[in-house]
Amino acid sequence: MERTMTELAGLQETEKDVDDQKKEVQEDLRKLKEQRNALESRIKKELRPQESQQINILNSYKSYLRIETEMSLIDSYAEDFGNDLDDLENEQKNDTTTEYHPKEYFSDDFVPTMSEYAQTILKECHYSDLLEATFNFTKFDIMVNGEDKGTSHGKGYRSYLNTVMILMIRKYLANYAKFDPHTFIIDTPLHGFDDGVDEGMPESMRAGLYRYFMNYQDEGQLIIIENLDHIPNLDYEGSGATVTTFEKVDEPSKRYGFLNDVK
Template identity: 40%
Template sequence: MQERRSEISAALDEKNQEIQNCRYNMQRFKDYTTLQNGIDFVNDQLAILGDKKVSELKKKKNPPLYHAKQEFEEEVGTGFNTILNRILKECNYRSVGYASWDFTTFDILMDGVPKSEDQGKGYRSFLNSVVALMLYEYFNKDDVFIKPGFLMIDTPLLGFDENEDGFDGETIKNGLYQYFLNHQGSGQVILVDNLNVIPQNIDFKAREVNVVTYHKDEKEGHVYGFMPSWRKDLPKESK
């Protein structure tokens, strides 16, 4: 009888521990949800403030002199900001932070800080690629006169082979390339990148991506170099 009582007591203790663990995990999830809701609220308020700023700018129409740059800022408004933040979110870049466009330097700001003042080379390369994608998308809209037609990016993740504190390079690599794949059909995008940087867990052939690999030789049907006319393995012609 005593042994049976001990078994029941042990089973109850085990179940009680499971209940406590469940309550703890539920509280953590609740805290995370509350935090994420707060982040979303702040980002929404920033977007509202941006729209308000655009409305104020539009009220100042018909200046005595024509300023092309100023007119461009009023025309674009928060359009750049909206596209930038959507691209960053799709690329799994930080759950916290807000991107905006500085028309003075004509460059991206993260939380009001220029990219040159935050982290390293890989970080800046990634943001440069995001800016190129943003401009490409904006100027390919139906109501814009200038349409690039195609976009070519050279080493969109240049510098990611270097370690950068506080910057999850692998997540960003996969996020950026998944963005390219998810937006196939939005226009032609040509990427020139190094094999050691391209995510290895993506089957580009299965996603119907045309991949051309360049080599330093022509063995086994290899394609030599990106610029065949510039070869280092051939003797230079004498003048």
């Protein structure tokens, strides 16, 4: 019993020591929590705004460097552009021949070649009363039987010969041009028949012109715009041509004009 009482007293003393240590640890923990809360509060109130501010400063600096680089590049371009303008102005001051004469750049065989094209195209188109077709370099236009296109014929013949002139240029570009546009548009090649002018033109001439269109598609794309009442009755689609008809009808299967959905 005495031994047990002695051990019990020892245990109580030990328990008291443990409680005291526990209280000390709890006090230390409380102080640490206070310190942690204080640190978190400082981070939230002081350091976080400073971090955001530093990030903004860094981004602004990066933007500044980028803008400075771009400005430097623009200044370089501006300087080069200014130098080019100065050089051009100096060249113009020193150059006494500023006029441009394009006819001087044509080769010696241009006129005979164009004259040959005029003769062969009109012959293939069954041009009536054809004796000789030539190219007048001074007027830069076609001549038929020694006359220009406005001398002895009306508006229909002039339109016809204007179309032939375009075909001559197209053929020359296809054969000799360094930069060929490949696309030509002719608006109403039979213009003049709409209002009854030159109605005496043979049907063989009209059909011959359109047959020529179909037979020489390899010389570049040719877009013809013409009234349906005046085009010859030929098999256009059979020759590989695309035929598009414009109708003033508001239907999905019909086309109103050049631009879709525009009336």
